[in-house]
Amino acid sequence: MADIICVIGNKGGTGKTTLSHMLCQGMGLVGKRSVCVLTDTYREPLDPQGRRYLTADARTRESLAKVVDKIRSLKAWLGIIDGGGNRSEMDRKLYGLADLVLLPFRDSHEDIRTVIRDLETFPRAYAVPMQWPSNAWQKEAAEKTVAEYLAPYRDRILEPVNTLSASKLLLQKQLPAALPTPLANACRGMAHQVLDLLQISIEEDFVDQEGASSHLAAPLAGNKIAPASITA
Ligand SMILES: Nc1ncnc2c1ncn2[C@@H]1O[C@H](COP(=O)(O)OP(=O)(O)O)[C@@H](O)[C@H]1O
Ligand SMILES: [Mg+2]
Secondary structure, three states: OOOOEEEEOOOOOOOOHHHHHHHHHHHHHHHEEEEEEEOOOOOOOOOOOOOOOOOEEEEOOOHHHHHHHHHHOOOOEEEEEEEEOOHHHHHHHHHOOOEEEEEEEOHHHHHHHHHHHHHOOOOEEEEEEEEEEEOHHHHHHHHHHHHHHHHHHHEEEEOOOOOOOOHHHHHHHOOOOOOOOHHHHHHHHHHHHHHHHHOOOOOOOOOOOOOOOOHHHHHHOOOHHHHHHHHH
């Protein structure tokens, strides 16, 4: 059965949509098939063209149920559900159906306050530092803040995703032919962390062919369902 990963949190702008797409792209880069599920009524669906994953539109309650059922029926796939923010009821529902829950947060007091509340509300969830500074002294300051406020949750904080201006490429309707290497590496790194948590191994013989579109199409085309039928 497929695994469902939900990216939630009761605050907008923390990086939920970015993290969801990075994770899906990263899954594709390590040879795993995934679907990025949109639930945010304020966002437009993105074209799967050029991505290493499918996209699904689940902006209504009924379509979410259908999309989740469909994904569950796909052997060895991963469904990554991008939550909307400011929707506690929806977050609780997604938490209930997820195999793994991620809570992105940035290096700000407001984000940290919110993520603490979410970590308390969702005891199985992991927090993901997003838009993390790579500059040495800023990074040190961010780490200090985390050590101070998030000490009780230390084991539930994943490796950070650095600030990458290229990350917005993933949120464009259409992807460019090739992604910048630092972004591809960050996507892959995130996928590795999540696969570790889910105890899913990566086939050792999988050879990543960056930018090879025939390779990209193959795993998706080989599946029984067409992209359109995932879009309930
Ligand atoms: N790692 C990152 N590096 C740089 N910008 C980022 C990163 N993650 C998110 N952002 C930016 O932050 C903003 C909010 O991100 P988004 O993923 O839309 O958040 P949410 O879905 O939680 O509202 C966007 O402009 C996005 O491009
Ligand atoms: Mg979003």
